[in-house]
Amino acid sequence: MIIGSLNPIALQFGPFTIRWYGLIIVTGVIVAYAMVQREAKRQHIDSELFDDLILWGLPVGIISARIYYVVFEWSSYRNNPAEIIAIWHGGIAIYGGLIGGFLVAILVARKHHVSLWQMLDVLAPAVLMAQSIGRWGNFMNQEAHGAVTTLAFLRGLHLPDFIIRQMWIDGAYRQPTFLYESLWSLTGVILFLALRHRKQLFRRGELFLAYLIWYGTGRMFIEGMRTDSLYLIGDIRVSQVLSVILVITAIVLIVVRRRHNVEWADLAE
Template structure:
């Protein structure tokens, strides 16, 4: 666990930025593999640029507005210091979805098929990205009250708040959950499913896992029902994705019945 890995001259190479960059590159490589023999492959490089910019903006604004507004409102210049951490995955997802909607509309691509293709790569990248949070000492858990847990070193945000107390490994478990979802999506990928089901399933499962793990988090404020902003966001995501999934499944069944009637 190290915030700054090494220096190039006077320039610090931070673990957070390096791992995030690695997660993006690995996700792009996986997406290119998943999109082989499809019309989407040729669009991935240009879409990635649009998606990364939109995701970083969404991730930072989500963190500033919903997680640490009291701090950033008092230190507005710190909003630009993304190398210090403070990027919300949920905000990045919102930014990425916005980029996908815009890109598929502009290039006349089928949206649901596009995001279904990219869903496994997205979850894989999220799993790798949580390593960045661990190395940076953010997205940490609350004290475990026992000898079990992660003890963060001096120089991390976690140490500044809790000192040398063992904390729940919330960010590590979330990264592992992302990889589990990645495996589930790969198992579903070759099945005949309604368009959009792969992507919506990934978001629903992630939201359920995030909601549960937020009870262990010790770095975000809590609101009504003692829920964090991420839990409120996750609950909305679950309701929305399940509703859309129900509509897609219903339409798929109706189309299947219509096809059978035409054949008869």
């Protein structure tokens, strides 16, 4: 047996606590921002656009991620409304953050008079990278895990001991679903970066739609393995339903836009 979880607190100064979760999320944002700035320069897009997006998108994304979580966990909050703002106790949802960020992207694109599709194409790989990194914050908090499993199973995955130790939760070893999603997202990043500058492969907006298909497909299957899902009705998981909707919508949009000869993206310049 390998037991001994990592401390979720990175630093503590008197009453002030800095958690690994927050540091990892910030790291994901910084890496994503650097990726976006590099691609924006390649496509000759004013970097101020993405500065505005980070300035407004990050707080709105966090708030919308919290609202999303609270709405689907209302039974846990209706009798204790003070906990609604206690985000440091956990409880934010990626899809909620993506919805809020998308709405901000629409407003920023209009303000700067640029193509929303082009902006979303620039953002797609970077957002997926941030999601891949962010899942390690869940790892430090011992959340976003799957069902009970065995030490033999985890060792069979050839995981390092520090991951196996962290998967000892509530008296049992758990499936490292955080890792499955992190690796799935990272694989998507690698594919998108390798392919997005191929001539006449993606039309404008299709890299973003490919992101929806890729992430939605992976999330749909991995969500089914988790034990801390948000539920819509009965055993119907919110994230699985939303994933299916996003995947289908993205596929339909690609087909419809191609039939109407939507312009090719100038990503290969």
